[in-house]
Amino acid sequence: MHAVNLLPPELRPRRFVVLGPKQVALAFLLALSLALAYFPLANSFLARQLQQIERELALLGPQVQKVENLAASLEREAAEDKVLTQRAAGRRALSPFLESLDSSLPPGIWLVELQVSAQGEINLKGKALGLEPVGELLNNLQVRAGLKEVVLPEIKADPEGSYVSFVVKARL
Numbered sequence: 001m002h003a004v005n006l007l008p009p010e011l012r013p014r015r016f017v018v019l020g021p022k023q024v025a026l027a028f029l030l031a032l033s034l035a036l037a038y039f040p041l042a043n044s045f046l047a048r049q050l051q052q053i054e055r056e057l058a059l060l061g062p063q064v065q066k067v068e069n070l071a072a073s074l075e076r077e078a079a080e081d082k083v084l085t086q087r088a089a090g091r092r093a094l095s096p097f098l099e100s101l102d103s104s105l106p107p108g109i110w111l112v113e114l115q116v117s118a119q120g121e122i123n124l125k126g127k128a129l130g131l132e133p134v135g136e137l138l139n140n141l142q143v144r145a146g147l148k149e150v151v152l153p154e155i156k157a158d159p160e161g162s163y164v165s166f167v168v169k170a171r172l
Helices: 021-088 094-104 131-143
Strands: 109-116 121-128 148-157 164-171
Touching (some): 109 131, 121 131
Antiparallel strands (some): 109 121, 148 164
16 A cells, blocks of 8 residues: 655655765765865865964074063163162262252352262362351251361462462262
């Protein structure tokens, strides 16, 4: 007996198609040939990308060397800065001292020589238009500049009498 399906094709039940061994082998061979064709194409694409990356790295090589040299230079500078900072620790900075010295100079005084020793001893040599500015300088050095043991070991008038030369010694 044969059954006839009178339903329209879109409503008919679907049958499972069972592939035979030849069809399975053919599908496998087709998949294998596609894979074998894909891998060389993918390999050549990857090889081109690798060549491009190697070219870019070759261009960056000198830049990397420059960066490494700059990093080494920065490390050397930091080490030198550390050594200088350690050497300067505990010493009074000259810049604030020079500013206070500048504010201590009264009118009519000019300095000819300034010596500062590592032990904090200061020698000032200068000239003044008279004795009064020298006395004012000695007072200002103690009060404004904060110097200690300010002494005037030498003062003498020039032969023409227009100015006096002096030497002041003090300690920071």
